[in-house]
Amino acid sequence: MGSPPFFFKWASRLLPWFSPISFSILIIGLIWGVGFAPSDYKQGDVYRIIFVHVPSAILGQSIYLMMAIFGSICLIWRAKLAGMFLRSAAPLGASFTLIALISGAVWGKPTWGTWWVWDARLTSTLILFFLYVGIIGLYSSIDNKQKGDRAASLISVVGVIIVPIIKKSVDWWQTLHQPSTFSITSSPSMTSDMYFPLLICVIGFYFIFVSLLCNRLRVEILTRERNTTWVKEYLNNKV
Amino acid sequence: MNNTSTLFSWFRLILKRDLALSFKKIATFLIPLVFFLIVISLFPLALGTENSFLSSLSPGVIWVAALLASLLAVESIFNEDFRDGTLDHFLLSGEPIFILVFAKVFAHWLVTGVPLLLASLISTFFLFLPEGVVLPLLISLLIGTLLLSLLGALGSALTIGKTAILSAVIVLPLSIPILILGVAIITSAINNQDYLSYLYFLGAMLAVGIPGLCLATVEAISINYD
């Protein structure tokens, strides 16, 4: 499982199935959420942004956690694939966090009247985005791939230890200021016909993430193992 | 016994060397200091000179200035020694790298952090801080600058041979808790509230950070070297 050629063949065989499935789950979830779920009694229809916002925020955080796990694997066992995972996952994590930030801002405008509030959650998501950018900047500045992997692993492991502290301190900082007039955390308890499409969206987002990740991993493997015989064979057979 | 004494003399050698080196160039410890004071005096110029307004902003101003000033000198921790080959010699001396890292962080703190403490005394007049705040300000800066030096060393080790701005991008998000806690301590002190709990938390971060971040820095150096 840990060997790049094996993973590559496995991913290449599964992706043509997996990508359409994940796309259709996502589309079903979004159509259900945007088109058919009942509108919120307080916010009206604008709450439908939740079907993009919440899953991408969840993904943004859990990708970081995954990166830390694979980062420690890369540091301890020097597993090549773990390093490649890190490299492929970081831009995706940054993209999902960015989507969460943008959708949050667009949601904030009609409900709170502003694009941005220095709320604890928003702030820590913003910091998470900065952490992703730092990791991407770090590995792309190091020419040697293995070194870059390990440096990025190290910073993501250190980051995941610090992230709870950041969250905690941002909470404190929030209570220190006057309490926010708006509250995102206490959303109205959801009815099941809102909850199910959201659940499907979350699952669809995870699936999409996995298929995007496998695509990136395939590229990563091909470029790195360019000089090996199996890559040459693969390329010559395919072209 | 003999072993610990060689470790200590190794520590002392690096520390003395780094301090001697920065005393050769007055700029290395004067520039962060002057930078700190300039940044602090920029705020009244930009935001107006009303006393109460300035003193309510002052905790944030002091901490942002301290953060930037301490980052300014971060590049010199490992990069200079890397460029002229001294880092090779230290790594090949057979002495533990942990001690090297610790000594270098300590030297960086003595050269940038301690002068900042003195400069922050001056800044209390600039920003009209009440007298009772001076002590919490100094203690929080003392711990905070040490943590910043530790984080800076990690960033510097990860970006050996790269531009300094990259290490700033990596280190700054990680240093947000220090900023928030430092500001919280001063603000609570100004409002006569209990600031000790924040201070304890900052102290706990230091207690975990010294071994943790030093180990991470050692790992970062070994990554950049093999």
Added chain:
Amino acid sequence: MLEFIRDLFLMDGQGKYVWFVLLIFFIVICFNYYLPYRAIRKIKEENSQHTGE
């Protein structure tokens, strides 16, 4: 039917926010999908050039 579609697009004037977010989302996803495919195509092109020479 037409009524339903119009409601779906306008959402009482809030549709622009929802559709904008969906648009951004799909742009980002498609971008992330497109990049690896372009990279693989590039690798294959380079390879065929090498073997062609």
Added chain:
Amino acid sequence: MTNLLKIENLTCQRSNNLIFSNLSFEVEKGNNVEIIGSNGSGKTSLLRCILGLVEKKEGKISWKNQPVEESRHSFLKSCLYQGHELALKPSFSVLENLTYSHLSFGLKEDKILFTLKEVGLNDFIKRTASDLSTGQLKRLALARWLMCDQELYLIDEPFSSLDEEGVRLVLRIIKELNSRGCSFLFTSHRSTEADSTKIHLDHYS
């Protein structure tokens, strides 16, 4: 003759580029080995690979018949490495450059002054290193060799950018250290007069 350092079938690779492969040689006590190769043939990489600064791909490096990974501490303790960069601080004076070296552990100042005399820098003790010429800087680095007798000296290009007198000085110091039982492993881009086993690295790439 006891052999100090033994290299067997060493292969070194840097990000998909093979630098050299299947290199084997031995360094014996009191003897020298000279690595000759053109620019980019991997001379520096070889030295750094032996010291563990560059990862080796295959092969075995043993120090006193023990794999170097196991005896790393004692190996590093008995080595002196001098790379392309001389590890001298331009803002330090000549004397400070030596006292703040890791080799100066427990050394008396007389010993340092004596070594400076031997390389002909005794008139420049207080001079800052930035005021010295390249050749003088090389001599300052030479003084470091003499400060304490290491068992193995790994020197990158000891003869480059030196005048004739300087080259003679280096040769004399190598001979002197050889007579004290020290060995040298050094690189150069063409064969030198030093009494050594010569290995042409170009044959291994």
